[in-house]
Amino acid sequence: MATKPLYFDCDCGVDDAVALVYLAKSPEISLVGVGTVCGNIDSPQAAENSLRLLGLCGRSDVPVAIGENRFLTRDFTGGPVEIHGTNGIGGVELPAVDKKPVEKSAAQLLVELANEFPGELEICAVGPLTNLARAIALDPDLPDKVQQVTVMGGAFGVPGNVSPVAEANIWNDPEAAQIVVEQPWAISFVGLDVTMRSVLEESHRQQLLSSARPETRALGEMLDHYFDFYRAEYGRRCSPIHDAAAAVLAVGAAELMESPRVPIVIDTTDGPGRGQTIADLRGQRVQRTDRAGAKARPALEFDRDIVVQVMARLLP
Numbered sequence: 001m002a003t004k005p006l007y008f009d010c011d012c013g014v015d016d017a018v019a020l021v022y023l024a025k026s027p028e029i030s031l032v033g034v035g036t037v038c039g040n041i042d043s044p045q046a047a048e049n050s051l052r053l054l055g056l057c058g059r060s061d062v063p064v065a066i067g068e069n070r071f072l073t074r075d076f077t078g079g080p081v082e083i084h085g086t087n088g089i090g091g092v093e094l095p096a097v098d099k100k101p102v103e104k105s106a107a108q109l110l111v112e113l114a115n116e117f118p119g120e121l122e123i124c125a126v127g128p129l130t131n132l133a134r135a136i137a138l139d140p141d142l143p144d145k146v147q148q149v150t151v152m153g154g155a156f157g158v159p160g161n162v163s164p165v166a167e168a169n170i171w172n173d174p175e176a177a178q179i180v181v182e183q184p185w186a187i188s189f190v191g192l193d194v195t196m197r198s199v200l201e202e203s204h205r206q207q208l209l210s211s212a213r214p215e216t217r218a219l220g221e222m223l224d225h226y227f228d229f230y231r232a233e234y235g236r237r238c239s240p241i242h243d244a245a246a247a248v249l250a251v252g253a254a255e256l257m258e259s260p261r262v263p264i265v266i267d268t269t270d271g272p273g274r275g276q277t278i279a280d281l282r283g284q285r286v287q288r289t290d291r292a293g294a295k296a297r298p299a300l301e302f303d304r305d306i307v308v309q310v311m312a313r314l315l316p
Contacts, residue, residue, distance in 0.1 A: 003030040004147070005117040006250060007110055009067070010243070011127030011169075012049040013040030013084035014226040018310065019126055019152075019243035020050060021215050024057040025313055028251040029122070033113050034064045035106025038076035039127040039172055041088030043069040046127075047101045049089050055097035056215035064099075067106025067131040071173040080168075083229045090225030094218060107134035114145040121145065124250035125180075126152040126243035128169050133176035136183065143185040152246035153177065154191030154264075154277035156298045163275065167192050170266060171275030178266040181296055188256065189264065189277065190246040190299045198241040198306040199234070202227065207315060216314050244310045249299070253309050257301040261294040 006029040010016040023031050034054070036046035047066045054062050070076055085091040102109065110131065114121050123146055125132055132149075136142050153169040160166040170177045181187065200223065208220030227237040248254045260281075267276040279298045 003028060004122050005030050005032045005113070005120055006122045006124060007033045007035065007113050009035045009037060009106065009110070009123065009125040009127060009131050010046065010050065011037050011039030011041060011079070012046035013079070013088045014090050014222045015242040015244065016040065016126055017049065017053055017089055017222055018219055018241070019247040020053050021057060021219060022244050022247045022310055022313055023124070023251065024054060024059045024062070026251045026253070028253065031059065031062050032117070033109050034062055035067045035109055035131050036064070037067045037106065037127045037131045038069045038071070039169065040079045040084045042076065042079070043067050045088055049087070049094070051097050051099050051101070052094035053215060053218070055099065056094065056218060060097065060099045063102045063109065065104055065106040065109040066101045068134060071128060071130055072133060072175045083226065085225045090222040092218060092221045105134070106131040107138055110135040111139045111142060114139070114142050118145045120147055122147050122250060123149045124246055125149065126169070126246055128172040129153070129176040129180045130173045133179040136179060143183040146185050149180070149185055149187040150246050150250040151180070151187060151189050152191070152195070152243045154189040154298060156191060156193050156277055156279050156281065156300070158193050158196065160275070161192060163272065165273055166275030167277070170277055174266045174268045174275045178268055181264050181266060184295060186295050188249060188297045188299060190249055191277065194299045194302060195240045195242045195245045198245055199238050200241055200307060201238045204307070204311055207311065211314070212316055219314065241307055241310060245306045248306050248309045254306060255303045256297060256299050257303050259297045259300045261297050263294050264296040264298065
């Protein structure tokens, strides 16, 4: 079976790093490009993190493009150092590589790939959606050329993580998220409803540290800082899997259950609801069915344990 061409858009923090290594090792897809955006860290640093991780994976063939370092309507003022460390990957210093980012922007790379693989390209976006919005502005026909989009973002029936209602990726650039969600492409939102229930434990981290693979050991080191932050949330050293959950769905290693296609709207106001992902889920009280014409799916449940899927791929 032919592998699916996939473009990965990220703000390469710790959980992005786990997702990137997972994708680099996934036989179901061909990782044809990586674009970076500001969020967990600035876009140039995210590109450097991505290049070094791909180097560890033996995947220096994958082009990496620096994307937007400003959101559509506001400046980027720095990432959450307390979560991802000063360099975005928990302060871990990865081996330097000779490879440099490509000259084009992430949006340009995405448009180029969509034209190279029309009707086949899939997108996995795990940061703010600024690059995708810019790519749509460059090529309004882009959604017709993309097979499907998987986003790590949103909080539909659970609290947000940067406000009572908003998840960080969407909150950072809700205007971009609204542009992306209103396009006529198939799109799935893997948000806090599922990622906060999929948890890497200290036992998993020790397994990663014991791996013979340098990229897997590096992830174990990065997670040390990440676990420290989430101790207050869970009462123990562990972390939600976040971006890797979207990667698992994107490659087809798991499927969504009870996740209907429904209208989704992003709150772009400047009030307390800014960044909220609003989905019409009223019908699920009786039965969970698709709404006519709706293209977006909020992830409510997976058909298998996502952590098991990720660990199986990362370990020898």
